[in-house]
Amino acid sequence: MSTISPRKRIWGWWFFDWASQPYNTLMLTFIFGPYFARTVTEMLVGSGMEIGAAKAQAQAYWGYGLTVSGILIAILAPILGAFADSTGRRMPWVWFFSILYVFGSAALWYTAPDQFDVTRTLILFGIGLIGMEFATIFTNSMLPTLGDRHEIGRISGSGWAFGYIGGVVALVIMLLLFQAGENGKTMLGIAPILGLDPATGADTRAVAPLTAIWYAVFMIPFFLWVRDIQDPDHIPYHFGKALKDLGSTLRGLPNHGSLLAYLGSSMFYRDALNGMYTFGGIYASGVLNWPIMKIGIFGIIAALTGALFAWIGGKADKAFGPKPVITTCILILLGTAIAIIMISPDSVFGMAVEPGSSLPDIAFFVCGGLIGAAGGAIQSASRTMMVWQSNPERMTEAFGLYALSGKATTFLAPMLIAITSDISGSQRIGIIPVAGLFLVGLILLVWVKADGDHTKWSDT
Template sequence: MVTISQRKRIWGWYFFDWASQPYNTLLLTFIFGPYFTNTLASNLMADGLTEGAARAQAQSTWGWGLAVTGIMIAFLAPLLGAIADNSGRKLPWIWLFSAMYFVGSAALWWTAPDSFSALWTLMFFGIGLIGMEFATIFTNSYLPDLHEDPDELGRISGSGWAFGYVGGLVALVIMLLLFQATANGTTLAGLKPLLGLDHSTKADTRIVGPLTAIWFAVFMIPFFAFTRDTAITGAPPLVIKDSLSALLQTLRRLPSHPSLLAYLGSSMFYRDALNGLYTFGGIYAAGVLGWTVTQVGIFGIVAIITGAAFSWISGRVDRRLGPLPVIVFCVLALTFVSLLIITITPGSVLFIPIKDGSNMPNVTFFIAGAVIGAAGGALQASSRNMMTRQANPDRMTEAFGLYALSGKATSFLAPALIALASQITGSQRLGVSPVVALFIIGLILLLWVKPRGDFKS
């Protein structure tokens, strides 16, 4: 068997982040999410709802759809991780979930406004999202094996996250320059949308689904080329039964590992809040500030650039100081910027009225987006590394399954709370306010987290 060098294994691992990031960048946050809510809101207004009520209802529908998907991910993630640990086989699962990613994203092409079905759209979006999230569980669990020095894992995680952001940035730029039409019918590059895509049917926007699918299929090649499993010899034939038993045993032992338990609880809340910002940021800008898809896309470019830069920088800080100080700083920054966003309307910033026609709300929101990108990228990179310090080294995939559970057990909470707040207040702006409380809860729970965890302290 040909030996794969450490450098190739690391770069293969990096390419998963590059390949998978467009699902978050193009679909979840900056292009398809706003398209979904704008299209559904337009249909609801055609049925007689006022604009404000229609936009709040569309945001609520998107939130409930993501909440249902999150519950499904939370239920299955730890068990799948335990199965992988018991069998030593991760790649077959990654192939399966990669196929779900591809099918789910490609199917979003069939969401034209004149035949739009919110149920159909959310179902296929959910299939792709489940594929991405489950594939991430298994690829994250390779991180501890990429370097013999644990202190180097923060740098590797940060560099991988930065590389993924750059991939998302390149994909977004391609979308805006070559496919997405502006108000005058041409792209930002002044071209007609490629492939003769018709703006009137939103084909220039819907192409984001197939583009994301093809991007993933192409750039997963290095990952599969340079990644190998080390199967556990003599794996038990009743692997699902034994894996479930091992998982239940791990859950029963969690109270005896307070640092791990506190970290899982903390990350559950702050990652849920961050995902809420990512998911509804573009939707908020489109609904509250009236931004076009192109404007939201440019906003995304700014956020991704800061995210890539600070993921890379935070990886170096993580190597020097450890992941915990990075996490605390980022959660504080995101809490403050969330409070800022709530105060932004077309006519005011920080609740202070401004002159009609002022560009201050747009500029302020761009600044907020840059901070979210920077702090969010650094937070996720260091959180991934922190999990390697908190987990039992012998049950790493199961631990990342629990990490996914902590990220998804309440992943319905931010979308559900935003959906509920949007419905109760009838306001998109006030609808995003619950993320502030989630960040604060996550910050408080970090007080019980040991920098090196229970297993390695």
Template sequence: MTIPTKKRIWGWFMFDWASQPYNTLLLTFIFGPYFAEVVTAQYMSSGLEEELAKASAQSAWGWVLAISGLVIAVSAPVLGALADNSGRRLPYIWAFSLLYAIGAASTWFAYPEGFNMTLVMGAFIIGLVGMEFATIFTNAMLPDLGSREEIGRISGSGWAIGYLGGLMALVFALLFLAENSEGLTLIGQHPLGGLDYENREGTRFVGVFSAIWFLVFMIPFYMWVREPKEQPARVKGVAKTALIELGRTIRKLPKSPSLANYLASSMLYRDALNGMYTFGGFYAVGVLGWSVVDTGVFGILAVIGGAIAAYLGGRADSRFGPKPVILISIVALIIAAISIVMITPTSIYGVMVSDEGLVAGRTASDIAFYLAGILVGAAGGSIQSASRTMMVRQANPARMTEAFGLYALAGKATSFLAPALIAATSALSGSQRIGVTPLIGLFLLGLVLLIWVKPDGEDDAIWESEA
């Protein structure tokens, strides 16, 4: 049965909706800060001073991200080449979706007492790797959904829908699941369904909730998304051919300067953006003394900003192309990063402020941090949407999944860089606040490299010469 194009597009959209809670609930706004709280307390109980315990917890979280990034960096291009040479993508999406669900649900075992670091970190890595790999193969389907002029709008709409999914999941989790130190959710009630707040079962159930959310909302994807008929499946010699083709693609990168510079640029600015996302909760907990619920409210505002900006950015992408959208987004992220560094509990950009609550108990510094978070969410939403349409323009149309594998490699090859720079700078300065300043430098380097990126990618003659 032939699936109408509109249904295929909506099925493709639903992957973003279904998968976003791993980023929103687990990586950034709920489980990440919970990890910081529990591991810091564990280190302090072993005799470490508070600041050293916080630094050690941040280091452990960095290792989680670095290990998962290394697995993705090494494997993504090879898997992409395998998919291109076999003519199949959906089986890979199904397999990695299963890893997503297993990894997310397994965070239930992150007990506050007797916290098993190896088990929790391992489970989280499995889920994160599953989510990232499934995303690679889903992104590679984007060119099949519309013309070059249409894919910017499609990508932006998909990213906006993903943000809305993350927002809905986050609001539910904050209202009914995630509890603060007093055992209360955002609406002042104990977690839903009799979950034991003393053992933080509400917060720990967020991972199970994310897995259920993913499996339910992936149903339209599985029903409506199909492999392109013009890509016949091949089974003989696929692995060998894939490795040969991948090697050839990498060797030819110097002959494709626009693609090479784009991969390098996106490597830096995406690494910096991921640093802002993954350490935002740690930063707010350590510098401003926020709780898991506080960071969740911050997340709601950031996600709303991201959804709106992704939608509008997709329209701008279709009209002006992805490069201007990326440039403006990087400038906005630099402004946000500088602002975050200049916010302390008692000052904003060096101007002293009161530490008394102004609105709903939030201080001036809290409000300023919320505004910076909205800017990060907005710029982050638009830049991620535009980045994948830019990759479509830069890549060889015949090797699209492999190209997104390289894109994932570029995004993960230096995934250790932002955490390492933050850790080193924090240690040398003795300040969590100063520790995030390297992100500004990474954004600036990414901005400079974009100068050599052609808005419409390489000439067709380059790809024809490789055929």
């Protein structure tokens, strides 16, 4: 086999972001998540529940399902990361979790309203989500091998921007060809292709096989151009060594205060961001009564600003380092979270609006653009920061811990939103915990050294 050039290897790595982004864009946030909420709400109303309570309960179910998935990821991420580092093998794990991604997403086609089962749907969604999250852990850990320490910010930012563009393209295809609006036509003005019947939700459920096929096709460049860098000293499948190395890393964390503070900070601000992504579409559907077509347009705006500012953030990351980028983005997201809570069909930022006013919709679109912009930049800078903070010899394990720090409380945002929604019976009040999580992340970032504490790794 001919040697794979560094440029091709970088492009192959970027294609993972392109291939996997639709699970976040289409499934989690803008298409399937709102479909789940709408379908469950209709079921609950049909059983006699009041509409407001039904919407809050549907949001709570979604939150509890994501909580379970988050706990499983949190438990397994550092163990599998340590195992991969101890064996020197990442690609077999990417293959395995890619299979879970494709199976979980494709199977959600079988969620028609007349055969909808909440538990089964959440299990299938969780399988796809786990596949996506773990595949991301192993591909992220390859980032340091793609360039030197001061180039990886640009590489990460460009990759994240490329992924956002992939999400936009997939979402546009969904809206143009599959998703029917209130008039029964797609954004292109045609009936959903392939004879998909909106009455059975088939036009929306098509997002499931579309997401699966998209991933399977666009992972081909990744598998063609990305390879494990083999170390002949590694012992294949030595599970005991993996656990021993993980234990050593965990015991040594108190000696690496900057890394520990960053793991804590990112634990909260990434959880808050995931909460905004996860519940944004559901919030727009329940609070502003947006149809899925309109939520999809909202998603395009958020994804386009995400792509643009992930690229800009990568440039800023290279120029100033990741910490200033992360700090700025948290401040923007904190303000946006507070703004969203103050938007309803009846008022915007405490000011009453006339019935039918477009101002609440405009304000929410602006918030979506800000979430996309800051979210794209912060996610790109966050994985760069993790490289700067971590032991170069244990990078997959480090990203396992990074996933743990994210997933250790990833269930926290959905859980707090679910509980708050349950107790208050209000979707708007249910979003309040997101702002608190951003604030905690911002405070902990104070103890993070901009350049990390790489000099200490040689001593541990």
